[in-house]
Amino acid sequence: MRKLTLALIALAALAVPFMGSAYVSVVGARILIYGMLAMSLDLILGYGGLVSFGHAAYFGVGAYTVGILAFNGITSGFIAFPAAVVAAAAIAVAIGAFSLRTRGIYFIMLTLAFAQMLFYLAIGQQQLGGDDGMPLPHHDSFGGLVNMASPAQFYYVTLALLAATTWLAHRLVRSRFGLVLDACRQNETRLLTVGISTYRYKLAAFVVAGAIAGLAGALIANLEAYISPNFLDWRVSGEVIMMIVMGGIGTLLGPVVGAALYIILEEIVTPFTAHWMAILGPMLVLAALFWRRGVWGMLSGVPAAARTASASVAAAADAAAKPQA
Amino acid sequence: MTASAAQLLIEQTLNGVQLGIMLFLIAGGLTLVLGIMNLLNLTHGSFYMLAAYIGVMVYGHSHSFLLAVLGAVAGAVAVAGVIEVLVMRHLYDRDHLGQVLATFGLLLFINEMATVVWGESPLQMHKPQWLDGSIELLPGIPYPAYRLAITAVGLVVTLALHYGNNHTRVGMLIRAGASNKRMLGALGVNVDRVYAMVFCLGVALAAVAGVMVAPLVSVDSGMGDSILILCFVVITIGGMGSVRGAFLASLLVGLVDTFGRTFLPQAFGYTLGPALSSMCIYMLMALVLLVRPEGLFPARG
Numbered sequence A: 001m002r003k004l005t006l007a008l009i010a011l012a013a014l015a016v017p018f019m020g021s022a023y024v025s026v027v028g029a030r031i032l033i034y035g036m037l038a039m040s041l042d043l044i045l046g047y048g049g050l051v052s053f054g055h056a057a058y059f060g061v062g063a064y065t066v067g068i069l070a071f072n073g074i075t076s077g078f079i080a081f082p083a084a085v086v087a088a089a090a091i092a093v094a095i096g097a098f099s100l101r102t103r104g105i106y107f108i109m110l111t112l113a114f115a116q117m118l119f120y121l122a123i124g125q126q127q128l129g130g131d132d133g134m135p136l137p138h139h140d141s142f143g144g145l146v147n148m149a150s151p152a153q154f155y156y157v158t159l160a161l162l163a164a165t166t167w168l169a170h171r172l173v174r175s176r177f178g179l180v181l182d183a184c185r186q187n188e189t190r191l192l193t194v195g196i197s198t199y200r201y202k203l204a205a206f207v208v209a210g211a212i213a214g215l216a217g218a219l220i221a222n223l224e225a226y227i228s229p230n231f232l233d234w235r236v237s238g239e240v241i242m243m244i245v246m247g248g249i250g251t252l253l254g255p256v257v258g259a260a261l262y263i264i265l266e267e268i269v270t271p272f273t274a275h276w277m278a279i280l281g282p283m284l285v286l287a288a289l290f291w292r293r294g295v296w297g298m299l300s301g302v303p304a305a306a307r308t309a310s311a312s313v314a315a316a317a318d319a320a321a322k323p324q325a
Numbered sequence B: 001m002t003a004s005a006a007q008l009l010i011e012q013t014l015n016g017v018q019l020g021i022m023l024f025l026i027a028g029g030l031t032l033v034l035g036i037m038n039l040l041n042l043t044h045g046s047f048y049m050l051a052a053y054i055g056v057m058v059y060g061h062s063h064s065f066l067l068a069v070l071g072a073v074a075g076a077v078a079v080a081g082v083i084e085v086l087v088m089r090h091l092y093d094r095d096h097l098g099q100v101l102a103t104f105g106l107l108l109f110i111n112e113m114a115t116v117v118w119g120e121s122p123l124q125m126h127k128p129q130w131l132d133g134s135i136e137l138l139p140g141i142p143y144p145a146y147r148l149a150i151t152a153v154g155l156v157v158t159l160a161l162h163y164g165n166n167h168t169r170v171g172m173l174i175r176a177g178a179s180n181k182r183m184l185g186a187l188g189v190n191v192d193r194v195y196a197m198v199f200c201l202g203v204a205l206a207a208v209a210g211v212m213v214a215p216l217v218s219v220d221s222g223m224g225d226s227i228l229i230l231c232f233v234v235i236t237i238g239g240m241g242s243v244r245g246a247f248l249a250s251l252l253v254g255l256v257d258t259f260g261r262t263f264l265p266q267a268f269g270y271t272l273g274p275a276l277s278s279m280c281i282y283m284l285m286a287l288v289l290l291v292r293p294e295g296l297f298p299a300r301g
Helices: A002-018 A022-047 A056-071 A077-099 A105-123 A151-174 A176-193 A198-224 A234-247 A253-269 A276-290 A294-300 A309-324 B002-037 B044-062 B065-086 B096-118 B145-167 B169-179 B181-186 B191-216 B223-238 B243-291
Strands: B134-138 B141-144
Touching: A002 A022, A002 A151, A002 A253, A022 A151, A022 A176, A022 A198, A022 A234, A022 A253, A056 A077, A056 A105, A056 A198, A056 A234, A077 A105, A077 A198, A077 B243, A105 A234, A105 B096, A105 B223, A105 B243, A151 A176, A151 A198, A151 A253, A176 A198, A234 A253, A234 A276, A234 B096, A253 A276, A276 B096, B002 B044, B002 B134, B002 B141, B002 B145, B002 B169, B002 B191, B002 B223, B002 B243, B044 B065, B044 B096, B044 B191, B044 B223, B065 B191, B096 B223, B134 B145, B141 B145, B145 B169, B145 B191, B145 B243, B169 B181, B169 B191, B181 B191, B223 B243
Parallel strands: none
Antiparallel strands: B134 B141
16 A cells, blocks of 8 residues: 555656646646655654754755855856755754754744744845845756756756655664654653663754755755745744645655645645635644644554554664664 | 943833833743643734734724723734634643644734735834823933833833732632642632633733834734744743743843844944844854753743
């Protein structure tokens, strides 16, 4: 069942550019980019239980890195994309180092506050368009390999990057590292008791999530050929959490499906009314109150909570204790 | 030269205190709800925004500032009451993720409805005429009367809150609910009602701030969002759930923000200065957290 669903989704994803005009490829690419963003947050939110409400920060840093480089004449994707990933990871180190000293509600408020600081910083940059943002002079180029201005080619590049990062995240959560992360969510005290420094693991996961979000940011700047403080807006952080919950928390691919649902719904509704938020808001409240498994949870038949608690804590403890033994 | 420097200093100090008091009215309610019901309420800033809009509307029709304040507080509290019963009380026992999601959804809804009802473009509210002048605090140092008035009102509300919390039966129930909900219920007190009361009290405080600030800012549907995040900074610095901490942290944030915006651009020039000044309260927050991860005045333990 799970394999079949996966195969169908992969097939559908590959076929998107053949389904219609360039518009379809552009919307498809946007779905993949926000899917990547949601997937990266799911790594720490779904597995580590870290409700970061500032994920837009790394997305925006990635986009602004591409923008600033382009502004200074550097439009080689081989430089701009790695730079965006590194910049986002560096910011994630700084924010994570502070925020992860706290937990629960504090952590939520802190990640939000630091992201907001970057938002105001971006608004203040008049030479980068300030409030309004600015268009990019050129798309990043990858030598002669791909033409980033072609919607279909852009779509496939994004799809490949999403597949690669999701595979990476999947390997990560299945590794010893991932077991510790999962155990942090379930019973951090127990991990600390058996002598595992959870802080380092959480920070590492936080930085990986930030780096992937930075890659998504580099892609969105290229897709829109525009950078703006809107990428850093805290509503983006909220929307990403929404996508994760819609799709299925702690499933990696679920959030990508959630992103697709969200963006398709938005595309359908906005031609009829400008007040899409007035429809989305109540839906979100209802989802939070009554619908907790997400679409992916329904499709794959595995509730996220089924990953049993004590077994995984014990496994993580064993796994992490090994190198010291 | 020195006289004008002194004037600037006094003016900015008063502005900082005024911002701090207004912040406290909003952050105080937020921290009460956080400390007592363990609810992270992202909708809190929307009630502040709602009160400002209702205030503008009532003032436009009645030309009475007093009516505008009363109407704004009553209106915001009425909406809050409905939302408490429909949504909030189902969230008190939920995990933080559920709370964030539901209150974020509510925030999107309320903000969007505000643009449906009052339009996209920002509204302006005039100061009442009897507060439109300025007062000479010290010889040669005039200060807007309206700002003094809202500082005074904020202080009075703060004192009333302090008195109510420590010397009335309702305050006793609230404190009891904070320390042991189940025991309070076992003693025959309707805990749901106490919680609803706390929630509406918090909204009333934010509403007072919203309608008082309305003549100083342009009223738009996003005004609650930025203030909400400022309040998070206040609560993080002050210590979660601590009203005293929120008060002191509000003043601190108000002063640091005001002084940062006034003096940093002068000190660091007009490219680096504005960037630094918009970041300085966050740096303050990071500094406090580095020294005291629980905030300056944690409520318990």
